[in-house]
Amino acid sequence: MIFADAHMHITDLDSWTPFIASEKASPVCSCAHCEKDWKKLTDIALRYPGFVVKAAGIHPQDPDKKHCLFLSDALEKNQADAIGEAGFDLFNPAYASRLDEQEQVWAFQLEAAVRYNKPLIIHCRKALHLIFRDAKKLAKVPSAVFHSFPGSPLExxxxxxxxxxxxxxxGKPLLNGNKRALLCASSLPMELLLAETDAPWQTLKGETATAPSDIQKVYLKICELRNVSIEYVCSSLYENFKDSFAIL
Incomplete structure (x- = not known):
């Protein structure tokens, strides 16, 4: 079975190899947000061809325009498979104080996703209204992956x-009892779902890090919520993963 992980951070892990279940390795999408991490990510992807979707982006928690340089270079050389994670983070006053900068790098990445025809991975906390504001522009992007989607099924x-x-x-908010995440994962059409770990982040109480292998726990929770088999969830989400990231 394949447990595709739609969002993680290989460069923040001490080491990484593809997660293997039933003798099959599972693909991941991993983000890099600076030139140093981008080089590390591309090097790892070369060692595991076909298993790492490489995303380059400017994170809203560090919306420094200097990062536009490495992103532009990766896109010009057609090295980036996707853009992100990009978006908005108004979770606390420190992040919210940089909204103007977030707006600038968001506009840059949204424009780039359209221009280079790349999937866009979206980080959004306390800012879903800004995503709705830009819905017409987002409709021009080939695909949009909402990492750890914070909204309701209706939204x-x-x-x-x-x-x-x-x-x-x-991801692991499903294991932590997040009501909105649980409702979305249980009721949205299957063709709209993806699963992730955000490894090594989004830990549960008592954990110091999220392991890439925790993706299996997320899949099993989706099985429980929807009362379907693990084979069905793995197959469905793998197709969604391939479609989202334009993998044949």
């Missing part, structure tokens, strides 16, 4: 109705 479906080729990814 997710409303984004799709606005013409956005969106998928909504969920």
């Amino acid at each position: 997710a479906l409303s984004l799709v109705k606005r013409g956005i080729n969106a998928r909504f990814s969920f």
Whole structure:
């Protein structure tokens, strides 16, 4: 079985190899947010061809325009498979104080996703209204992957109705009892779902890090919520993963 992981951070892990279940290795999408991490990510991807979707982006928690240089270079050389994670983070006053900078790098990345025809991975905390504001522009992006989607099923479906080729990814908040995540994962159409670990982040109480192998726990939770088999979830989410990231 294949447990595709739609969002993680290989460069923040001490080491990484593809997760193997039933003798099959599982692909991941991993993000890099600076030139140093991008080089590390591309080197790792070369060692595991076919198993790492490489995303380059400017994270809203560090919306420094200097990062536009490495992203532009990666896109010009057609080295980036996707852009992100990009978006907005208004979770606390420190992040919210940099909203103007977040707006600038978001606009840059949204424009780039359209220009280079790349999937866009979206980070959004306390800022879903800004995503809805830009729905018309997002509808021009080949696909939009909402990492750890914070909204309700109604909001997710409303984004799709606005013409956005969106998928909504969920991780360990499902294991932590997050009500919105649970409701989305249990009720959204299967073709809109993705699963992730955000490894090594998004830990549960008592954990110091999230392991890439925790993706299996997320899949099993989706099985429980929807009362379907693990084979069905693995197959469905793998197809969604391939479609989201334009993998043949």
